[in-house]
Amino acid sequence: MLRSLRNQTQSIFFKCFLVLLICGFALWGVGDLTGGSRGNSVLSVENQTISIEEALNEINRARYMLPDRPSLEEAIKNGIHKSVLNKLEQEMLINEEANFLDLNVPLKEQMRVIKEENAFKDPLGKFSQNKFIQSLKNAGLSEEKYLETIKTESNFKQLLMPIMNNDYYNKKVINKIIDWQNEVRDIEYEIFKIVNKSEIKKPSDDVLKSFYQKNKKFYEIPITRDIKFIELKPSYFEDQVVINKKQIDEKYEIEKSNYKTEETREILQITTQNEIKAQEFIDLIKKGKSFNELAKDKFNLNKSDTNLGYLKKSDLPAESANIIFNARLNETLGPIKTKFGLSIYKIITITPEKQANYEDIIKDIKKKLIKEQSVEILFEKLDEIEDLIAEGNNIKEIIKSNIFKKKISVKNLKKISKQGFVYSYDEETSFLDKKPEFINNIWNIEINELSDIFNSNDDNYFIIEIINENKSETPTFDLVKNKVFDQWLKQEAILKTKEKVKNIIVSKNNNLFYKSSIKRNDKTLGNIDDQFLINRIFEKDSKEIELFVSAENLIAVKIIKTKTNNYNFDEKTFKDLNLNFSKSFFNDISNYYVQYLASKHKLQRNYGDLEKFFLERGNIN
16 A cells, blocks of 8 residues: 555655755765764754654655665665755754744645645545545654644745746756766676675784774764663453453444445546537447547546546545446446536446455454453553552562563663664664654663653553663773674675785786676666666766675776767757756755855754764665
8 A cells, every 4th residue: 555655645755755855965974063062963953953763763764765665774875864864954944944033834824735735635636534644654754743844845935935936048058968867888897796704814803903993983882771671562461351242242233344345436537517528428438439538539538537446435426426336337427417517437347345254253353352351451450560660669570460460571672872772792783673752761760760651552561670871981892802803804805805806807908798888877787786886887987997896796897988878859858957957056045045044053963873873784884
């Protein structure tokens, strides 16, 4: 469903993730305009902050909404994190300036935007509350977050309206750009596997210590805490649930209609205000003409324009619902007068009503009853657990109480930072896969104390006990020796491979085995699927052989010839590029404006912890 929703309703996701990316200046690594700050926030101005957790959530949300759902490593390699951080900065600055100028976005305007959003409309073009809720849910947005996005976009338009429209550009300029877009490079290339790490001689401690000293900051660990926690699930109490036949029968009577799948019909529809054309259409249908061909000929409508999809009877206007659902398969109906005009319908598929098997229904009802009652028991037990916490019991004592009939596992986590990173002397730093409430509770209670019972996921509850707080430290070489070795090994494997490849190339008089022509929009080279690699090849100016790293491969590339593909220059292309230039001009002006806002509102960036997280995962070079 998410994939189809993504294809049909891109506008909502572009609004949520890309609306402010039009100010395309590179912010990554520029440094603080005010000297920088160290703290929990990634970004801050006087009245707003964005935490590392929020930034990571936005990065994950952005990559999740892409059709191919890249991994975090792929997203970082392709610069998605930079775009997201760019967007967050601009949102923060635009809203801060709007507050400073006392701008507001009326509720009426917010409602207009929501009602006009195609993602929230039913097949008949009406606003649907269900589609609104489902679209936001699938986009990972709350209603509050979406309204904030609308306000931000409106603030952006109010502030930058004076510079949004620009003149047309000269055709010579447009031609240059089209030439660039259609650039083709003839290359020679060869792919080499990165040297197997087992082939690399183990280094001495002195070599590793030197590597450690050069990258010492990389191993720093901030203040962290060690915790233990228990998760309280309704399933823990399912063995205490007792259900009888009366309960099952009552539930069956209430819910049996939910196990019935309504009849749906796939319908083609044409609506017109012209009575003569409508009647002519019907007359031609009666003579055996094709609905789709007539729709194209008489109304210039393709099948995708006329197909309403599968609809239930309740989805249709009252004037036509009964007529359509009483019609036969492949029957054409109409013209029928509706509030939209004169409508003509054709039923092309009928999916009949279905009723689930009785035994399957009873089985499912039993599961529901058990789950419902186990949740009720959980809520009752929570009161008892709260009493135990109030009496000073720790987690070990709580799980041994007679509240539980089965063994409850206690989980331990060590070295969790305030930003939710989990540090280790031996393993790569990871991000704690828990909601913000979980991380906040770790840092809102004292050592050796228990948190209150808190909800973090559906009907699951947690209790956290703080075991220890660890001071910030730069671990000694001996503590992180294994990690140092792993990172040295990765780097050394690449260096050894480059050395080996250079010798091979020299022995072949700088000739590479494969030849290919690549375009800017290509995604693969040979058997390597890496559009970022293609981008880097097109950034290359020299005709000397250059080595590129991609996953477990080293690719040697030599540019033989650069040319421009033949293309047709048409008016539409000219207009489209002028529109892009207009936006580009707007980007340049808004760039300076946003930089001005950054200085005015004292924007501070603290990307250190985020960079460190990505570095440890090997996501950035």
